[in-house]
Amino acid sequence: MRSVAIYGKGGIGKSTLASNIAAALGEMNLKTLLVGCDPKADSTTNILGRRVTPLLEVMRSNKNPPVESFLFRGVFGVYGVEVGGPEPGVGCAGRGLIVGIGHLLGKLDIGSFDFVIFDVPADILCGGLAIVVKEGYAESVLIVTSDEFMSIYAANNICLGLSSLKAPSCGIVYNKATPRGKRYVEEFSKRVGIPIIGSLPYSEELRWADKLRKTVIELSPNSGISHLVKSISLSLLRMEDGKIPDPLSARELEEIFQLLTAESRTCGCSDESS
Amino acid sequence: MYTLRDLDADVIVLHGPSGCCFGPARLLEKEGVKIVTTAMSEDELIFGGERKLSATLRKVDELFNPKLIGVVGTCASMIIGEDLRRAAAEAGVIKKAICCSIHSASGDNTLGAVAVLKEAMEAGLVSREEYSRQKHALEMAALLERTRGTARAEYIPGSPGDDPAAVGSLILRTLEGGGEVACVLNAKKETAFLYADLFLALADAGFGKSGSVHFVANLDPKIGLPRIRSYSEKILQELSARGIEVEVITGGLDEYPISGERAREVLFDIRPDLAIISGIPHAVAVEGKLRTVAVSAGRRAASNLKSLGYDYVVNEEGAHSASLGNRRICKSILGESIRGLAGGTQ
Numbered sequence: 001m002r003s004v005a006i007y008g009k010g011g012i013g014k015s016t017l018a019s020n021i022a023a024a025l026g027e028m029n030l031k032t033l034l035v036g037c038d039p040k041a042d043s044t045t046n047i048l049g050r051r052v053t054p055l056l057e058v059m060r061s062n063k064n065p066p067v068e069s070f071l072f073r074g075v076f077g078v079y080g081v082e083v084g085g086p087e088p089g090v091g092c093a094g095r096g097l098i099v100g101i102g103h104l105l106g107k108l109d110i111g112s113f114d115f116v117i118f119d120v121p122a123d124i125l126c127g128g129l130a131i132v133v134k135e136g137y138a139e140s141v142l143i144v145t146s147d148e149f150m151s152i153y154a155a156n157n158i159c160l161g162l163s164s165l166k167a168p169s170c171g172i173v174y175n176k177a178t179p180r181g182k183r184y185v186e187e188f189s190k191r192v193g194i195p196i197i198g199s200l201p202y203s204e205e206l207r208w209a210d211k212l213r214k215t216v217i218e219l220s221p222n223s224g225i226s227h228l229v230k231s232i233s234l235s236l237l238r239m240e241d242g243k244i245p246d247p248l249s250a251r252e253l254e255e256i257f258q259l260l261t262a263e264s265r266t267c268g269c270s271d272e273s274s
Numbered sequence: 275m276y277t278l279r280d281l282d283a284d285v286i287v288l289h290g291p292s293g294c295c296f297g298p299a300r301l302l303e304k305e306g307v308k309i310v311t312t313a314m315s316e317d318e319l320i321f322g323g324e325r326k327l328s329a330t331l332r333k334v335d336e337l338f339n340p341k342l343i344g345v346v347g348t349c350a351s352m353i354i355g356e357d358l359r360r361a362a363a364e365a366g367v368i369k370k371a372i373c374c375s376i377h378s379a380s381g382d383n384t385l386g387a388v389a390v391l392k393e394a395m396e397a398g399l400v401s402r403e404e405y406s407r408q409k410h411a412l413e414m415a416a417l418l419e420r421t422r423g424t425a426r427a428e429y430i431p432g433s434p435g436d437d438p439a440a441v442g443s444l445i446l447r448t449l450e451g452g453g454e455v456a457c458v459l460n461a462k463k464e465t466a467f468l469y470a471d472l473f474l475a476l477a478d479a480g481f482g483k484s485g486s487v488h489f490v491a492n493l494d495p496k497i498g499l500p501r502i503r504s505y506s507e508k509i510l511q512e513l514s515a516r517g518i519e520v521e522v523i524t525g526g527l528d529e530y531p532i533s534g535e536r537a538r539e540v541l542f543d544i545r546p547d548l549a550i551i552s553g554i555p556h557a558v559a560v561e562g563k564l565r566t567v568a569v570s571a572g573r574r575a576a577s578n579l580k581s582l583g584y585d586y587v588v589n590e591e592g593a594h595s596a597s598l599g600n601r602r603i604c605k606s607i608l609g610e611s612i613r614g615l616a617g618g619t620q
Contacts, residue, residue, distance in 0.1 A: 056320060056321075059317075060317050060321070085320060085321075086320055086321045086322055087321075087322075090321065090322030090324070090354075090355075091318075091319065091320050091321045091322035091323075091354055092319055092320055092353070092354040093320075095316075095319045095320050095354070096320035096321075099316055099320060
């Protein structure tokens with residue numbers, strides 16, 4: 001069984017990526033499980049074609065619910081479960097994740113799956129949201145980032161968390177990739193010592209599929225974007241032991257943008273991302 | 275919670291897991307305050323528990339028809355950011371609720387008391403002057419504990435203190451030999467009902483009116499909230515009924531760090547052959563300058579007082595729980611030893 005946890009800045013496309021990777025793995029006839037860890041409980045929508053009742057919600061009325069009450073099967077036979085959590089502004093999402101994941105792994109024979117993907121909200125904000133890597137439920141972390149400063153900033157925070165937890169990352173996915181922004185992500189990747197295992201450009205097909213609550217793997221399996229997702233999925237399948245990242249200081253992080261911006265000015269290039 | 279008790283709250287609702295309520299309920303219910311818990315479960319930790327708090331407050335209002343409700347946070351509810359005031363407003367009890375959003379990791383344990391007093395001042399239950407006086411006393415208390423109390427060291431091993439009979443014998447020998455003894459009460463609130471027993475014990479032993487005993491106490495009946503003032507009144511009445519007149523009143527029962535300073539000055543004026551200081555003796559810094567007997571509660575307190583340099587230390591184990599719920603002076607360990615050595619009550 002292989003497993004990976006996907007972390008990245010909020011809104012960067014983690015859930016879209018997670019559901020598409022899950023679909024790609026399912027299409028390869030691998031028994032795949034997608035665990036949505038976001039209180040919004042929308043990670044599995046593209047796989048299952050609908051929103052499902054999250055595990056923690058089920059547990060409010062039944063402390064020991066049967067597997068069939070929270071585990072659902074979707075496209076390409078991919079299984080999906082949403083842990084769920086509180087409404088915005090109340091309660092504790094981290095505590096919810098600790099309890100939900102604990103119950104899930106107690107009830108489900110996780111070893112019977114070929115691949116398990118944990119889609120975790122935001123960056124590693126607190127001990128609760130770090131539980132997936134802290135307890136070793138996911139063997140490695142896939143970091144998702146765009147080339148925007150705040151996205152790389154969040155990616156570096158994730159590296160900080162992983163470094164402190166001594167947890168490995170298997171790679172970076174560069175999302176919303178642009179030719180001009182690429183160097184920032186490449187430089188970041190080089191400095192933290194984590195390879196870029198795939199890039200996904202901004203894609204209307206992905207957006208369209210999201211609107212239809214589907215994956216591009218299902219909707220347009222032969223499209224360019226589908227092949228890129230499949231390539232990332234294969235990289236994950238074949239991943240070796242990840243590496244504990246070397247996080248950058250705030251100064252080092254800013255340096256990446258300043259140096260590269262200065263270089264582009266010297267060579268007369270314009271730069272949208274600086 | 276004790277400050278809410280002092281404000282005569284009828285019910286205190288602890289918003290947290292039931293385990294947080296167990297200890298305080300046992301002690302405070304002896305004082306006639308009803309203690310209620312929202313019994314937060316894992317569900318409330320995850321999804322928030324304000325609705326449960328509102329429901330609990332509504333039920334409390336129906337069941338007890340209280341005039342004043344204390345709503346107190348716990349670590350669990352405060353860490354997840356529960357809004358006690360919003361829940362009280364939702365339950366329709368905000369006008370008779372004092373909400374204290376504090377938890378055990380907030381800092382000094384006096385912070386909770388200050389927070390309650392501030393809320394009480396804003397609700398018009400306590401004047402600004404009284405709030406400022408108590409806040410100052412509480413800050414002094416926190417400082418005292420850090421500098422001379424059991425909070426001054428990372429670890430203080432417990433000690434049983436000295437044998438109460440041996441200390442009692444020393445006190446009686448001093449008096450019988452014509453020596454002067456100062457008996458100083460520097461107690462905190464209700465514990466005065468126990469420590470004042472030393473005054474009665476000396477009277478029982480025949481030294482209540484001799485003039486060789488100087489009675490000094492922080493029993494000012496004009497200082498503090500009505501409940502605390504009533505403690506002083508009751509004790510003074512009981513002492514007076516036994517013919518004991520307190521020679522110097524050093525302050526109120528809720529300001530032991532300040533009254534301790536005053537007691538120190540009084541002791542240096544009297545220069546007794548033996549000073550018996552009960553309650554919070556480390557607030558009366560006369561060790562090393564006078565021959566002293568310190569009387570306080572707890573093995574760590576006894577050890578701390580010994581290491582500060584008080585000559586004799588008696589551990590009045592369980593003094594706080596013994597004094598809770600009392601509105602008359604109750605028997606103390608040292609007091610009973612004195613009575614026993616003197617041949618019984620005279």
